[in-house]
Amino acid sequence: MSKKARLGVVLVVGLLFTGMVVSGAFGAKKLSLLTEEASPEAMDIMDRTVKAYQAKHPDVQIISEFITWDEFYPRMMASIAAGNPPEIIKTDVNETNELVVKGWLLPMTDVIDRFGAEDFMGYSRCVIDGKDWTLPVEYGTDVLYYRKDWFTKAGLEAPKTWKDWLEAASTLTEDVNGDGIIDRWGQVVPMKRTRTISEFFLNLLWGNGATIMAEEEYEELGPEDITLEDPRTKEALVFLKKLYHYSPPGSPTYSWGEMRNVYYTGKVAMTQYEGRVLHETLTYAPEIAAVTGAVYIPTPTGEPGPTAASVGGYVVSKGCKYPEEAKDFIAFMATGKWYVEFLHSVPGHYIPPMKSIVWSDEYWDHPVFKKYGDIIKTLIEANERGIPLNREWRTPNPVTSEIIGGLVLTDMIQDYIVKGTPIDEALSKCIEEIKEHMPK
């Protein structure tokens, strides 16, 4: 065979091979997945779950994209606005409501039925117009983490009331090494212009019996339903300002990550969030985890109140080309071995909303659960009072999602606490902003 002929054969074989690969890729049912779970642990389990599913269903190809929580919301909205939303989205139930109202999602009732609707805890389901719109897979409610060793040394009890909380924050803010400079703070209040501080504030607002809006059907909502002028709102804001006094000086730059970081680096005595605090403290400072306790978020009376919760779940876009495959993949991720592995990837943070799983031996079969059972139990039980941000009246309210996502509350809190704007002025401005988001 001549040199030219050999080269020709190689070229033809190469082209055929490329053609096979390309046609294979084109032949697969492609599903895009966007998720806000961008931690290394979550990405790892997601990759493995995708591979396991694809091995079982070679005709399906899942293309995953991971975005961190702070950037997720705008990224998701941008893709929807561009008319090209991902087919499967793992997002918080707060966003789900808005997407349903605007007609971007497919109902998920059939998927919920596979699991049994009665198995889902508290407010984890997203039911609008009698249909389910998400498959919730993790349910996390804020708790207050505190340093048991410092509390004991200072003769303090774990805080239950706002008074206890403030006293502990004040007592534990001190100059530990005696150089005249404060080097330990009582409480971290993350004041960066993100949703973090809104969520923090909602715990205080709801704990004090106030709300953002009155109970009303979405279509009927009007400016008269804004209830932020209630004196209890001001009480919550004033209390937050007092707590902020005991927060590290860099707090205006703190969001979720920094809020946890200052706790496990031993700079603050108390922080609030979900189970990830325990996981990161165990990872980076096991000695601090050993002296960490968790209680419900204190309220003025000491009785546990409604607390901000996040419910992560999967939704399917209306434009999805293969909805059955998408739903099947979602159900696969929330079942059996792969689901438990996902839940264990950040132990205590990913709490299943299904009653049949949350107290099961399989879920509790993890060393962290055995050693830190008290904290895990507090986290799970907190879910009984855990309210997704936009369900202060227990029914979904897309306006609340929009004003929290739009940082309207955050701006008001920053104006009052960081900038020093008079409270009435900050609240009036906030109310005017909310009016702009009311349904027309």
Added chain:
Amino acid sequence: MTRRRFSLESQERRLGIILILPIVVLMAGFIAYPFAYNFLLAFSSKHLLSPSMNFIGLKNFFVLVGKSEFWLSLKNQIIWASATVSLQLVLGIGTALLLNMEFRGRSLARTLILIPYVTSPVVVALVWKWMLNDVNGIINYSLMTTGIIKSPITWLGLERWAMPTIILIAAWEWFPFVTICVLARLQTIPQQIYEAARVDGSSSWQSFLHITLPQLSSVLFITILLRGIWMFNKFDIIWLLTGGGPVRATQTLPILSYFQIFHSFKIGLGAATNTFMFLFMTGVAIIYFKVYKVSEEV
């Protein structure tokens, strides 16, 4: 003969059109269309999640100028752009003059000076944020151990410090661009001019003022123009360092537009902000060209 020449000319013309067609298509798709669409959105009422779009004339612009947040963002943007460009010029010209001198290790210094410029803004922001951290950062630690400050300063968290801090970081990151441009020009200035001036009794300062600066004017014109446009539209470094905070102290118009679109879902309002930025920048550029022309004539 004439017919053949015409035929060749038309063939060349056709070839020319074919050759520039790809770039014309690309520019139309990636520049002209988004630009026109943004312009259209600026005159429309549109929610990010809603497909409907209603023409509302100039309403978005009236809403925009009626908001104190807009004027604050514009003020911040002017401070940011003018301060960063000025600092970059001072640092860039200074280092270019130094690097134009003969000294040992000059080649290495010329290479090292490029490091901030070639580093990704994401990396720059993360490293600076870490160094400026109030509880663990090396800058506060060094200033405190040397007794310069008594307690840590929240560089990015206090209204009075945030803007100066991000300006310094931005100047540090982008001054090498000015250095490269100025250095390249400095190397082409004939040494005889300086020698002649020295013979005539000119001091170093006089030589710089009357020889170097005039020789640099053309390169400085384009450098200021480019850096001005780039800094005016800058989003990434501000977003990564402060997100526009604390309490909007570093919020510029691109960040305001981002919030309007992706957090408040008001695409029309965000597009109006972008259109305003374009018109503002065009106005500044026209003035700049006119002023430069005058100074050239002088």
